[in-house]
Amino acid sequence: MTERPDHTAELENLVGSAAGPPQLAPHAVNEAMIRHWVEAMGDTNAAYVSNEAAQALGLAGVIAPPTMLQAWIMRGLRATVEVEAARASGRPAGDTATDRMMTLLDDEGFTSVVATNCDQSYARPLVLGDRVVVSSVIEAVSSVKKTGLGTGRFITTRLDFAAVSAQTVGSDPDPTEIFGRGEPVATMRFRILKFAPAAVAQHKGAQTLVAESIPPALRPRPAITQDIAYFFEGARQHKLLIQRCAACGTLRHPPLPACGLCRSFAWDTIEASGRGEVFSFVVVHHPQVPGFEYPLPIGLIELEEGTRIVADLIGVEGSEVRVGMPVMVEFIEYDEELTLPAFRPRPEGAT
Amino acid sequence: MGEQKLFFEDVKEGDEGPARSHVLTRTDLVRYAGASGDYNPMHHDEVKAKAGGQPSVFGHGMFSMGLLGSAIEDYVGVANLTRYKVRFAKQTWPDEELTTKVQVTAKRTEGGQNLVDLDVRLVNGAGEEKLIGEATAALASKV
Numbered sequence: 018m019t020e021r022p023d024h025t026a027e028l029e030n031l032v033g034s035a036a037g038p039p040q041l042a043p044h045a046v047n048e049a050m051i052r053h054w055v056e057a058m059g060d061t062n063a064a065y066v067s068n069e070a071a072q073a074l075g076l077a078g079v080i081a082p083p084t085m086l087q088a089w090i091m092r093g094l095r096a097t098v099e100v101e102a103a104r105a106s107g108r109p110a111g112d113t114a115t116d117r118m119m120t121l122l123d124d125e126g127f128t129s130v131v132a133t134n135c136d137q138s139y140a141r142p143l144v145l146g147d148r149v150v151v152s153s154v155i156e157a158v159s160s161v162k163k164t165g166l167g168t169g170r171f172i173t174t175r176l177d178f179a180a181v182s183a184q185t186v187g188s189d190p191d192p193t194e195i196f197g198r199g200e201p202v203a204t205m206r207f208r209i210l211k212f213a214p215a216a217v218a219q220h221k222g223a224q225t226l227v228a229e230s231i232p233p234a235l236r237p238r239p240a241i242t243q244d245i246a247y248f249f250e251g252a253r254q255h256k257l258l259i260q261r262c263a264a265c266g267t268l269r270h271p272p273l274p275a276c277g278l279c280r281s282f283a284w285d286t287i288e289a290s291g292r293g294e295v296f297s298f299v300v301v302h303h304p305q306v307p308g309f310e311y312p313l314p315i316g317l318i319e320l321e322e323g324t325r326i327v328a329d330l331i332g333v334e335g336s337e338v339r340v341g342m343p344v345m346v347e348f349i350e351y352d353e354e355l356t357l358p359a360f361r362p363r364p365e366g367a368t
Numbered sequence: 369m370g371e372q373k374l375f376f377e378d379v380k381e382g383d384e385g386p387a388r389s390h391v392l393t394r395t396d397l398v399r400y401a402g403a404s405g406d407y408n409p410m411h412h413d414e415v416k417a418k419a420g421g422q423p424s425v426f427g428h429g430m431f432s433m434g435l436l437g438s439a440i441e442d443y444v445g446v447a448n449l450t451r452y453k454v455r456f457a458k459q460t461w462p463d464e465e466l467t468t469k470v471q472v473t474a475k476r477t478e479g480g481q482n483l484v485d486l487d488v489r490l491v492n493g494a495g496e497e498k499l500i501g502e503a504t505a506a507l508a509s510k511v
């Protein structure tokens with residue numbers, strides 16, 4: 018393994034901090050910016066550009082497209098260039114928690130960035146004359162993960178958007194004061210992967226990019242059939258699902274097409290609490306397969322719902338695993354396609 | 369209450385909204401960079417993108433999200449969306465034809481609101497999924 022600095026403790030300290038002070042949108046929600054945006058998008062819905070058309074649909078007037086949310090608070094080209102120049106020279110771009118976090122991640126070698134998830138909730142549409150103000154919180158920093166793009170950390174930032182009437186904003190506005198009196202209009206969670214790119218291969222074409230940048234030690238793919246697809250789809254959503262007979266309610270795992278008790282083919286699933294105990298385990302030393310780290314503790318976990326499941330044990334040395342050890346599920350995103358449950362010891366009585 | 373285009377009673381699980389298809393161009397990316405304020409050169413500067421190990425410029429994730437969002441809004445009516453989340457599964461590339469898929473997965477009434485849940489995806493011509501997500505819209509009721 019190559020040496021790299023580990024800033025886990027400092028990064029964990031930043032979780033829960035404001036990413037920076039609230040930011041005020043440079044402009045009120047306005048027709049010109051909306052028109053540029055919908056034209057770029059090829060969106061011809063008249064409700065975004067014509068008051069008459071919007072009123073004909075029962076609205077008070079023009080609204081902004083919901084997914085344009087982030088565009089209102091973007092800092093613009095010049096500021097982007099300055100931040101990039103600062104980062105390239107190894108200086109923090111500023112003194113906010115986000116700046117400190119990015120500097121730490123760069124120092125760990127995780128210099129590339131890719132957006133992985135965006136989750137927006139809307140309390141109401143933005144309308145002409147709204148002045149948007151946003152407050153951001155660093156919500157989560159993951160441990161170091163191996164992904165298809167390279168090794169790195171997932172960062173989740175929550176942005177709370179509020180709005181006030183632009184007419185109430187003076188010439189020397191205080192964004193914190195404005196945020197405090199603003200009406201909440203939307204929330205956005207944005208998850209990125211800051212990563213060290215895997216060695217870049219010679220690209221033969223656009224479509225092969227991801228495949229070629231995947232390191233050789235990729236976790237093997239499970240063979241997914243219709244009977245078991247629910248389990249892996251659930252894992253991707255960080256849910257541990259257990260198959261349940263729809264006729265007699267018996268839980269079963271591993272998945273089967275029919276109930277062993279009443280023979281019904283009808284089934285649904287329940288979401289497990291994720292708590293369980295080590296029922297049995299092995300520690301694999303040999304043979305070693307690419308994509309795994311050895312020695313590899315693997316547990317047979319008895320879930321509190323009663324079914325048992327085989328999964329990796331994490332956060333524990335093979336020599337420390339004990340039968341009856343309480344564990345809690347965690348989901349590991351190995352790459353863009355594969356997320357699997359693993360179990361980590363939990364303190365007795367902890368939930 | 370937003371546009372009354374689709375009524376709660378008229379929707380059933382499995383229904384699909386009209387698909388929207390769009391062939392992504394470099395001009396789209398330039399236009400979107402300016403309109404959105406996202407000036408990451410990977411999306412508009414071919415020379416820098418190649419120097420960064422990419423085969424060409426590639427689409428903004430939020431462009432894909434907006435494209436799919438426009439298809440959702442066209443289906444459920446504007447100003448009705450309450451939640452919209454996506455996973456950026458794959459990068460998008462110039463000359464790819466991107467097609468939206470919007471399908472009803474559930475109907476429910478919560479806090480006096482008539483909600484429909486949607487499975488939403490953006491796929492290219494080869495069937496590769498670029499975005500995988502969910503959306504929820506509050507619909508008007510006829511009663």
